[in-house]
Amino acid sequence: MSDAVAAAWANLNDLPRPSLAQLFADPGRVDVLSSRLELPGGAIRFDWSKTHLDAAHLAGFTALAEATGFRRMRGAMFAGEKINVTEDRAVEHAAQRGVGRDSSVEEAAALHARMAGLVAAIHGGALGEVRHLIHIGIGGSALGPALALDALTRDGSVVDVHVVANIDGCALEAAFARCDPATTLIAVASKTFTTTETMTNAASALAWLRENGVDDPYGRVIALTAYPDKAVEWGVDETRVLPFGESVGGRYSLWSSIGFPIALALGWDEFAEFLDGAAAMDRHFLETDGADNLPLRAAFADLTYARLRGCQTRAVFAYDERLRLFPSYLQQLEMESNGKAVKADGRPVDGATAPITWGGVGTDAQHAVFQLLHQGTHVVPVDFIACIAAGDELSPEHHRNLLANCFAQGAALMAGKTSDDPARAYPGDRPSATILCEDLNAATLGALIAFHEHRTFANAVLMEINAFDQFGVELGKEIAKSIGTEGAAFDASTTALLAEAGLA
Template sequence: MSEAVRAAWNRIEACERRSLADLFAADGDRLGKLSARLDWEEGGAIFDWSKTHLDDELLTAFEALAEAQDFGGRRSALLKGERVNTTEDRAAEHTAQRGVGAETSVEEAAQLHHRMHLLVDAIHRGVLGEIRHLIHIGIGGSALGPKLAIDALGRDGAVIDVHVVSNIDGLALEQAFARCDPATTMIAVASKTFTTIETMTNAASALAWLGQNGVGDPYGRVVALTAAPEKAVEWGVDETRVLPFPESVGGRYSLWSSIGFPIALGIGWDAFDAMLGGAHAVDVHFRDTDGRANLPLRAAFADLFYTRVRGCQTRAVFAYDERLALLPFYLQQLEMESNGKRVTMDGSPVDGATAPITWGGVGTDGQHAVFQLLHQGTVEVPVDFIASIAPGDALDPAHHEILLTNCFAQGAALMAGGNMAADGQDPARHFPGDRPSATILCDDIDPATLGALLAFHEHRTFANAVLLGINPFDQFGVELGKKMANDIEAGGGSFDASTQALLAAAGLD
């Protein structure tokens, strides 16, 4: 840790600690300083961080940390396509897929999108025969993004019925088979390397299912989404149905590339294009805005205040909209796989907490399950609330009014606390309050807004990494488990007595 970075952290830790109630009382313009609206085409959202403990003193101290960690330089390097993934010696060019990046990378992305658009259009027009179902096979980032987008945006009807399968458990694949007619089903195989064992095993079983059910040329029904097109062709996919994406686009950041094929096929190219547009608007804001006014950076300031200074080990995300039910799961991978690290970019051990555990659910279900702990438990958990002004249903407006009322009330209650006893004296009915939350209130949950939300969290994750001095683009912890599983399957490796006994009990020794 450099002297400048250490001095910035010392300054942050020395800031005065005041309650949320005191912060609001002391600054009549607090809402204006810590709440901002960001717009994109035909929509936008309010990002309200006023119910966090950030204040002018802390914001100034965090801005000094950002300067000490060369936030501006690392942001520029990311967006210019420089090799910011130092351990793997490559760039991280997901923003180029949305039009912000090195000129050659943006041009390549546009060409690959055009190729994907042509294939999507051909399938929709019936050039490849009648296709009514798609089984999309991937895992991790190759599955979570498409699954979230299709669930969020395809509820009002889809062009093609899409089923996302990630689990190697055969039950997941059988469930998809049961819902599809093999005569009108296409398979998408999404794997960056086209060697991921779970994905390739599921893909082989899907091909067998097609063949066993009268499809004469199963490989003719496969589309490959990969950064290794030669491996897909070698596996048997016709090169006209291989949709490549660059090696510089990582799995959990790959939704914007050909990994978005099931979104475009399932709910239409216009929806996928609108997602790119919403994300682009956030990219431009992130690129062109400095200091506390940069919304993803401001969110990172709050994140690190709670993890590093107040010792919060988790962060909760509650979507008060059924369309975003899968968002907490998506953010789990994005944040924990990116920033769950224990060394800095120069290989030194980190000197404090990095990523908290991201978890959450949907409101109002969460209120009847876990909010007891949030209000009265002995641990402090920062909460993000995400909601939409426009409802996703056509029922009595009372449904949505109750939903939003509960969302806003939870944030207010976490901050205010109080005692529900008539005399205000019952300890069991006491709520300490002063518990932080942030709220993102969207105009609606449409394709552009979903794209903007995901881009905001990508940049928030990157900003956290820069402030911590870590690399958010590798994931060697994922590779360790894969290696040991491969060792077991190959009959090699030396394992502890417990693991050996479990293997024997399962007949795998």
């Protein structure tokens, strides 16, 4: 840690900690910490006023951002420099949206044109009647497409898409049961085209097609990968391989050909709107400095709780059924990116890094976990996400009650309630932030996801860690592959479990 970074953290740790009630004595607080950003799909309001950020903390974190070289790192990312230092790679998912190094933006546009052409050909009947797509991937190759499809296809889709990630055969069988083999395509999504779970599921999908009368199963496969030669070697015709750049990380890849199922289900125009919404957030993040930069401001709040106040978790509740998969998506984005114990230069970190991200859907979660949030011993920062426009055509009372509950929970967490009966007392002073969209559509969903990508990156820079590697996922995979091989040795518990399951 440099002297300037150490001094910035020392200053932050020494700041007073007023309560939310004290902070709200300032009549201009909401204007300072609540911002409305106009975007292609409609405005989004980002309200961080119910957090413990104040002028002193904003100034302190701005100084930290300067000390850690935030502007330099942000510029380096968009310029295509190799900021993923442990893997010697650039980080160019924003170029997929048209914001970044010119050559990378041009390459992404060319690959998108290739994907758009294949989508149009399929919709036009070039591969015969196509009514279903089974999209096989895992991690970033599945979570992003699953989120977007669940959010955006509730009013129908051109092609019915089923996303399968789990190697548990029950997941793949459930998709088979909903599809007609004669009218089904298989998308195999793997950056390396070697992922064990994905390739095992892909082989079983080919067998299912073959066993159900499809003469050329490989002719029904679309490959989505950064290593097209491996897909061709596996048996996919090169005309049905959709590549993406090696500098696009897996959990940031739904903007690339990994987004093929979104484009196939919705049509290319709507997928383009998805990219445009994210690009608008990219431009805000790139062009705005200090606390006015919304992802950076969110990172200031995140570190207030993770580093300064010792909060080990952060909860996200989507008060919109269409965003029910958003907390799951954020779990990978945040914990795989920032769940690190060493800095980018290999030295140990100086404090807590990523909190545990968890959450659910309102109002369901109110009847399950909000007891702990209001009266438990853990202080948990909460993000609420909601949309002003309803996603249903039922009585307006449904959506009015949904939004009323969302706003009421944030107010209750902050205000609390005194009582002579300790069991009925609420301590209050519990933080929350609210993200309120005018509407939920492809563009606003793209902006929401991009906001959280940049928030994650901003957190990483301020903590001096590399958000773009994920070596922590490898050890378990290596041990799994060794099971059953000669000479493999395990602890007594694992040995007993393997014997009980017949795997020894």
